[in-house]
Amino acid sequence: MSIVFNPSVRCQLPVLLLLLQGILIGLFAVFLSYDELSSATSLANITVANTHDLDTYFPLFKDVQLMLFVGLGLLLSFLKLYGFGAMALNLVIANFSIQWAVLVQGFFYHYRDGKIHFGLENVMHAEFAAVTALISAGAILGRSSPVQLLLMSMLEIPLFVLNDWLINYYFHIIDIGGTVAIHVFSCYFGLGVSRILYRPGLRAGHSKNITTSTTDLLSLLGSIILWIFWPSFNSVLAKSAEARHRAVLNTFLALSFSTLTTFAVSSLMDKRGRINLVHLQNSILAGGVAVGASADMMITPAGASGLGCIAAFSCILGFQYISPFLERKLKVQDQCGIHNLHGLPAIFGTLGSILAILLDRVDTGGHNLHTGFTPDISIGKESLILDEVEVNGAWNATDQALNQAAALGVTFGVSLLGGYITGLLIKPPCLVHPSDEMCFDDQPYFQIPIDSEEKWSLNPKAQRELLVPLKQV
Amino acid sequence: MSIVFNPSVRCQLPVLLLLLQGILIGLFAVFLSYDELSSATSLANITVANTHDLDTYFPLFKDVQLMLFVGLGLLLSFLKLYGFGAMALNLVIANFSIQWAVLVQGFFYHYRDGKIHFGLENVMHAEFAAVTALISAGAILGRSSPVQLLLMSMLEIPLFVLNDWLINYYFHIIDIGGTVAIHVFSCYFGLGVSRILYRPGLRAGHSKNITTSTTDLLSLLGSIILWIFWPSFNSVLAKSAEARHRAVLNTFLALSFSTLTTFAVSSLMDKRGRINLVHLQNSILAGGVAVGASADMMITPAGASGLGCIAAFSCILGFQYISPFLERKLKVQDQCGIHNLHGLPAIFGTLGSILAILLDRVDTGGHNLHTGFTPDISIGKESLILDEVEVNGAWNATDQALNQAAALGVTFGVSLLGGYITGLLIKPPCLVHPSDEMCFDDQPYFQIPIDSEEKWSLNPKAQRELLVPLKQV
């Protein structure tokens, strides 16, 4: 029997998962110890992050959990025959990425005395890293196997941590909501992977690439859940209560104006004025992506609102004109339109943050933009950076604006190249991957019910034959 | 081409939305500045609201967001062919209403030195105002276009703010959960609008006014989500931790007893004892509506429980006997039964608050009802009112009871008349509105999927023809 060399799900998925779990538990046993909040007193003047305690972090942690597992899980479940592929693989990719990021980020930022000091803060940061893998997976949804997605996450997480460290350490990027660090990175990484996994056979459409009213409605529900908790996501890393308050308000306004703009522009795009459901499911979130880089600045309520409008505009225009171009000309298939929701709005958001920095506006409240210049507690910020910054001394708006632009450029390059190479590494035919015919279909990976009353009358053998007409099994 | 005068969705919806968004951003730019919580110290002794900070408000804000967008969105999605009409229009109406209410309430209550001081508290209050528009929309669900609903909200929000100010300023109403200010107002406003938009053609039923098991189950889920977060809604404006604690407990008990009473009474109404799903989706919430006016009083656990039972009773009797009467005799169609869920229980709840005031019960804990008489921080409460009250000096139960009754009467009159006039203003045939045949149908407003596997095989042109057999396009 040719079990070992056959790309069978049963041979590869359990082996890979059990192996990963075993290795992770082993490394946890050697390196992880609880991060006692009480023992942090001696370090109080260098690590601001320690002032975040359970009461502050735990509610936001649950918000992010809801976004990742319920919001994103539902949003991705829009395909008629690939609901479990979306929601359950989202669960497995997210969990593996979090476990893996706890270790990688731990070695980068929380390693002292031979131990990674592990607490809720680590899990939060690891969830932000996991978001990256989940967004990238959106580009190849339904066209890749769980095995490929797990390997992709394994490669993407360290690169994300490295790039995040780079743009924080060298460019002191202001990016409280991860507009560059998360959205730009994950988008172009995913598109890089997708370029390599390009399937010419899917160019003319696919009979299983369809939605139903119910799946589209649940997907919209998922989008709404992401929408509700996005202010938590963009504000969790704020360095003061005031900044957090502003981040919440600006994000809410950007999202709210994104939403109405989505209805307006999507209606305008259709000959009969009907809203496109794909626009609706995605573009209402564009404002949250865009405002991430400036959410804690004094960009004024009108500024946040306007940014939300622009973000939604760019998202819908992306779906209408850029996605078809990417597929036809550049051979990049983007199943969930991550370039429209994460790429374009994030670029506009970064430009917005540069503009806000250059304008250096002072609000009537007496706060000026310079308060935004002391680097915030970004994802995986090392305490060393704070010292570095204090040594650097003087700041000016032009330097910071250039830094923002440079960080955007670096992230673009790193992620695209990284995605390209990762795509090559997960492409080999020895790895499980669905045939063109079996794309967008749960059947290779899940024992799904036959949606008819005849199910129970079939004998088990006949059922199994019916369910799995797979070549690779 | 007769674009301008044709009631086409594409001509009216985007134009109206973009216009509204532009105007709002313009007004935001001129009038809105961040409300710095830190700058509130000088006003500390007149504005109790400022003691609410981010940590108190933010979790409750998210609860209310979940109620509005997920809970209500799902609850309204009970129609087989109008799921997007329910959930997506809920989203658009809510967002516009919040933006608009931020301005209107801002000019009423937060305008100082030429600026509206904007913070999370404003958004909270604006969401309460938005609830009003969403409830009223329930009366005409599926029979009105997004354009009509937006115009209705534009008119309803200022009237709500005015009425709320009136019953607080002149009648010092005790109404922590908005039983009168929100539920009575929105119910009779909606019924007023519905009276004008009466459609004789729908009298004999409608082939699209149908549900499925899945939509009914999701609607029940939405109701349960509202049920879970109702204690947050009724307690957010409490003026002390104790009062908030009581508001949570009383609301929970009222809801819990509503729920069991719903099962009992609904079963009793059916010849075979089967629960009616419409009763179930609505009546389990009746206790939350009713207890709003007395949630922070010492009404005792048994009192709250009993009120929940009465509310559920009235709600189911309303569905069974009063709704048919309203439709046949008074020509008021009430698609979601808002009179049964919001009107009747709110009236009983106000009577309950009057009774509680007159009974003036003192609990063993040493707290008496008079603590409830100092006006709470109600929706849009102006700090001036507090001074007013202190000047007024002595209070007595009979006066307050009369005030509660007067506020109920005033709200009833204002909302019914306001709804009537609003109905006239949004009725003109030049505005987009669905034909009788296209009521309860998503197709005029959304590019919905055809729920069959044949979809992909149709050419795009044929698909479009099939999807939109609309007269008004």
Next chain:
Amino acid sequence: MSIVFNPSVRCQLPVLLLLLQGILIGLFAVFLSYDELSSATSLANITVANTHDLDTYFPLFKDVQLMLFVGLGLLLSFLKLYGFGAMALNLVIANFSIQWAVLVQGFFYHYRDGKIHFGLENVMHAEFAAVTALISAGAILGRSSPVQLLLMSMLEIPLFVLNDWLINYYFHIIDIGGTVAIHVFSCYFGLGVSRILYRPGLRAGHSKNITTSTTDLLSLLGSIILWIFWPSFNSVLAKSAEARHRAVLNTFLALSFSTLTTFAVSSLMDKRGRINLVHLQNSILAGGVAVGASADMMITPAGASGLGCIAAFSCILGFQYISPFLERKLKVQDQCGIHNLHGLPAIFGTLGSILAILLDRVDTGGHNLHTGFTPDISIGKESLILDEVEVNGAWNATDQALNQAAALGVTFGVSLLGGYITGLLIKPPCLVHPSDEMCFDDQPYFQIPIDSEEKWSLNPKAQRELLVPLKQV
């Protein structure tokens, strides 16, 4: 007419519910008064629980509400024709159980000066009691009527309170997450009831015992919601911020490793490597069940992770091998597989807690396991117990390990016997129960829509005939 003696839904359900509601309101009126948190100062040194205030409890209360009503409600709704039976009966059983547990636990723990002092803490504890009834009901889901389930809850709640008191008072069990008190108890109680209600007619399968893709997906969604809030459940009763922090982390890790193990092992069980949806919906939660007894201990991140793996393993093996054995050999039908999700992982979790106690590990943080020995604020912990413990003086690991084992044994015996007797009491044919043919079907209890467009064209009488082909009506 033989209304009274016929086991008709309409005769029994409303009468029972109204009777119970009346009695409960009466008892509430006599015995319940608000528990003023402010009056607790005089008791400060004996009741640690009083330090939990609204800000601590309210968010966790809402998390538990979401778990009970949304998470569990959805998880149970996996049957195609029994969605309302699952979600709505979950609602009614939970509410009655909470109301009833407030009284029973109130008399046990909060009765002073002729009054039960009622606060949010009581409701929390009552919800934990209600969980027990809901889990037990899972064993007989679809095979029992609402009347039977209400009577079962009425009997189970006091027994739960008694057993919980027993294992805390006599065995000082360490069990912050209710692994023994809740999961072991409810599992074997449910199996005891199920043994008595055994239906030979269902042995060969049932044509209505089927799922659809949509119901399976919603059930998975429910499971994910439970998964997200499980750390709240396991940490709510922690006695210090540090212990709560640890409980959150350990529970998260156990769940996360459960999830990946579920995918691995379930895939391994299928000839073609496909994930079984029943495994997926249940086994991802197994880690949360298992880690409950040791969540606040210093079991190290690796320990929690490993426990999660073992729990998921045992859960899937249970579904594969033990459930069929229970049904065929012991005549115990277990519809939701509560033995696999609650029984087996809880037993392994208790063994894990014993091992952790015996290992007596000291972490680098300087905390040792003995801090775990001072009894935590467990469910329904009486303040007297704390005194008792202090008098007892010395503790040692072996004693505590024996106590854990004894508590497990006692709970097993009490629950199995209690369930057996309860089953006998709710079996009599005079109580409403579905015929074999009407099992797993909503129609006897709910006026469900006919899922077809023909519905509206049927006259009401014909509709009713079609809907209820019930013998017992």
